[in-house]
Amino acid sequence: MNILYIVFGDKLDYHLQAYLSIRSFQKQMKEDDQIFVVTSRPEYYNHAHVTTLDVTDKEIEAWKGPHHFFFRVKIKAMELLASRYPNQHILYLDSDTFLYGSLDVLRQRLDNGNGMMHIREGHPSKMKGGSLKLWNTVKGHTYAGITLSERHDMWNAGVVAVPKDRLDQVIATSLTICDGMLDDGGNCFILEQYAQSVSMTELTQLMPSDDCIGHFWATKPEWESLISEMLLRSYMKQSTLQDELDAITDEVLRSIPIYVHKSTTAMKLKRLVDRLFPNKKYKFVK
Numbered sequence: 001m002n003i004l005y006i007v008f009g010d011k012l013d014y015h016l017q018a019y020l021s022i023r024s025f026q027k028q029m030k031e032d033d034q035i036f037v038v039t040s041r042p043e044y045y046n047h048a049h050v051t052t053l054d055v056t057d058k059e060i061e062a063w064k065g066p067h068h069f070f071f072r073v074k075i076k077a078m079e080l081l082a083s084r085y086p087n088q089h090i091l092y093l094d095s096d097t098f099l100y101g102s103l104d105v106l107r108q109r110l111d112n113g114n115g116m117m118h119i120r121e122g123h124p125s126k127m128k129g130g131s132l133k134l135w136n137t138v139k140g141h142t143y144a145g146i147t148l149s150e151r152h153d154m155w156n157a158g159v160v161a162v163p164k165d166r167l168d169q170v171i172a173t174s175l176t177i178c179d180g181m182l183d184d185g186g187n188c189f190i191l192e193q194y195a196q197s198v199s200m201t202e203l204t205q206l207m208p209s210d211d212c213i214g215h216f217w218a219t220k221p222e223w224e225s226l227i228s229e230m231l232l233r234s235y236m237k238q239s240t241l242q243d244e245l246d247a248i249t250d251e252v253l254r255s256i257p258i259y260v261h262k263s264t265t266a267m268k269l270k271r272l273v274d275r276l277f278p279n280k281k282y283k284f285v286k
Helices: 012-027 057-063 072-084 103-111 129-138 164-183 192-202 220-237 241-245 266-275
Strands: 002-007 032-041 051-054 090-093 098-100 114-117 120-122 159-162 205-209 213-215
Touching: 002 012, 002 072, 002 192, 012 032, 012 098, 012 220, 012 241, 032 072, 051 072, 057 098, 057 241, 072 090, 072 159, 072 164, 072 192, 103 159, 114 192, 129 164, 129 192, 159 164, 159 192, 164 192
Parallel strands: 002 032, 002 090, 032 051, 114 205
Antiparallel strands: 090 159, 098 213, 114 159
16 A cells, blocks of 8 residues: 655644654554655755655646646646556655544555545535535536436545546546536635545445544644644653554544634634734843
8 A cells, every 4th residue: 555645845833743643553554555745845854764755846836737736736736646656556645644543444445446535524505615515516527437416425535545546537536526616617715625526426335434544623722832832842852653653542642632612713713813902012032
């Protein structure tokens, strides 16, 4: 199995998240498993014990396509890895994920021909905001021979696991659907997610993976604090790889929630207070 991350830019947050995710999978990897990081900052992974696939800013721009849609890059990175390793399953992961269940279970599902995404979120026609707007723009349209209908739910693309015998079909279909929706005026950050959802629904027996993989998209600050502390402790102690793997315990992975419902009223009040009472009189050393 090939495990894939895509992490760009100088901002450390995403690289920190990926580091925890990588270590959580390395605890259970077998000899024929590999981790690849498609990145423009390979130097951040010198200590990670992974294979980096280096891409330039120019290549990233090309991957965005004529509509300059950033999330198209995810499909292109999967295409790159599949072209190099056509006989291996691909397990794509957002950086804000971690393995808490069995990697063998995930591998068995892929061996059986199942595809996986993180969770089923429901049909976009029943959603709000950008998802509903996207659906109203593309409903009934046909891409790659697939007519978008009520059977095509939205799945969370924090995890996209494709069995090896469907790699070419799934990736090519996802790209065609993504580009078609963009051409037809779709404009939503989850457009790539829906393209992958439709492709995986049509071409695999699609299953959720949330029984094995956690996705902390809603509580990133808390997790980033935990990861920073773990990495700092590792640096100060000059920990080995095994020391770092041993530190990723079940207790640690269950110590912070992966989701918290945050009051929108509280957030609005905080922004208002910060605007009305800004910090003043900053002083720096001379």
